[in-house]
Structure formats: C-alpha cells, structure tokens
Amino acid sequence: MSSKEMQAQTLTDYLAKHAAISAKELQRAQEYQRTLGGRIEHILVNLGVLQKDDLVAIYAEYLGLPVYEALTEESELSAEFIRDLDVEKSFKNGALPFRLVGNNLHIAIVDPFALGIYQDAAYREYELDFHLAKQGQLDALRVQLLF
Structure with missing residues (x-):
C-alpha cells in the first residue's frame, strides 16, 4: 500500500x-x-x-514497515553505544535499537503510534529504520542489551 x-x-x-x-x-x-x-x-x-x-x-x-526477526537479527551495536544508551528508558518507550549501519539506526518497536519513540533525544542524530516487534521479542532484546 x-x-x-x-x-x-x-x-x-x-x-x-x-x-x-x-x-x-x-x-x-x-x-x-x-x-x-x-x-x-x-x-x-x-x-x-x-x-x-x-x-x-x-x-x-x-x-509498510518491516517485521523484526529476533532469530536472525542479533544486536549489532558496539559496547560503547550500548553503554551510552538508556536501555530502560528506551524499553519503557517500547523501542530498542539493535543495529547501527553508518548513520542508520535500526530500532525494534512494539507500537508505531507511541510518540515517546519519536521524541527520544538519544536517537535524534540518526536516520531511523523501524522494525515492528512483538513484546516478547523486545523483552528478549532488552536482556541481550543489558547483559
């Protein structure tokens, strides 16, 4: 469409x-x-x-957004990026980044209509590519980023 x-x-x-x-x-x-x-x-x-x-x-x-595939899309973020990221704040907004390619930050989101995602200052310097995810997938990504 x-x-x-x-x-x-x-x-x-x-x-x-x-x-x-x-x-x-x-x-x-x-x-x-x-x-x-x-x-x-x-x-x-x-x-x-x-x-x-x-x-x-x-x-x-x-x-017209892609779907996040948890089994094939492992987090590809540097330890420095993850350290600087407020994982809990991003998680509460229903969004977590999982890949950075050049200036394109790929973010798994549960609800594309949640405004907190788009207002997160941590992401302003990047071109954002959103991938829709189930809540369970976002939960698993959170654990992966924290540990």
Missing part, C-alpha cells in the same frame, strides 16, 4: 477491509471507543477479537 493510500485510509478502515473482523465486531468496538475512548486496535484486542501479536502484522502491512 502506498503512503498516499495509507493516508486516505484510516486504521479503522484498513481493519474493516483486511483483518478478519466482522462488521458487528467492528461496530461494537467503535461504540466502546465513542463511549470510553481508546485506540480501536487495542479495543479489539481487549474484546478478544484480535490477539495482541496480530497487531505486528497489521501495523506492518498498514504502515
């Missing part, structure tokens, strides 16, 4: 067309959203319509 198509299509529209969600389930989630607020994809998870791990594939397709 091109970025122009994505901009014209909301995530709700995308979910209605591409996810295995019935019109009734989506309507129920939208009613919940109007009443209590929240993001539609999280509401669908809370209602049991989607699994949390389904969001990685949904976000990847919707945003």
Whole structure:
C-alpha cells in the first residue's frame, strides 16, 4: 500500500477491509471507543477479537514497515553505544535499537503510534529504520542489551 493510500485510509478502515473482523465486531468496538475512548486496535484486542501479536502484522502491512526477526537479527551495536544508551528508558518507550549501519539506526518497536519513540533525544542524530516487534521479542532484546 502506498503512503498516499495509507493516508486516505484510516486504521479503522484498513481493519474493516483486511483483518478478519466482522462488521458487528467492528461496530461494537467503535461504540466502546465513542463511549470510553481508546485506540480501536487495542479495543479489539481487549474484546478478544484480535490477539495482541496480530497487531505486528497489521501495523506492518498498514504502515509498510518491516517485521523484526529476533532469530536472525542479533544486536549489532558496539559496547560503547550500548553503554551510552538508556536501555530502560528506551524499553519503557517500547523501542530498542539493535543495529547501527553508518548513520542508520535500526530500532525494534512494539507500537508505531507511541510518540515517546519519536521524541527520544538519544536517537535524534540518526536516520531511523523501524522494525515492528512483538513484546516478547523486545523483552528478549532488552536482556541481550543489558547483559
């Protein structure tokens, strides 16, 4: 999907067309959203319509981002870079870097709509390449970076 198509299509529209969600389930989630607020994809998870791990594939397709492959993408960061990185702060923001190639910093992220990721001053000097990850993958990467 091109970025122009994505901009014209909301995530709700995308979910209605591409996810295995019935019109009734989506309507129920939208009613919940109007009443209590929240993001539609999280509401669908809370209602049991989607699994949390389904969001990685949904976000990847919707945003055109690659998926982090934990088994093939070991951390390729220097000990100095890791020492200077606030791993815990980055982890709390739902993002951890795993590779630096030239000025391109590859970052595993769980939620591409979490603003803390984009505001992290530690990453401002780099060109950022985001890879969508499951929470368990980010947990494992955190352990790898800390030890």
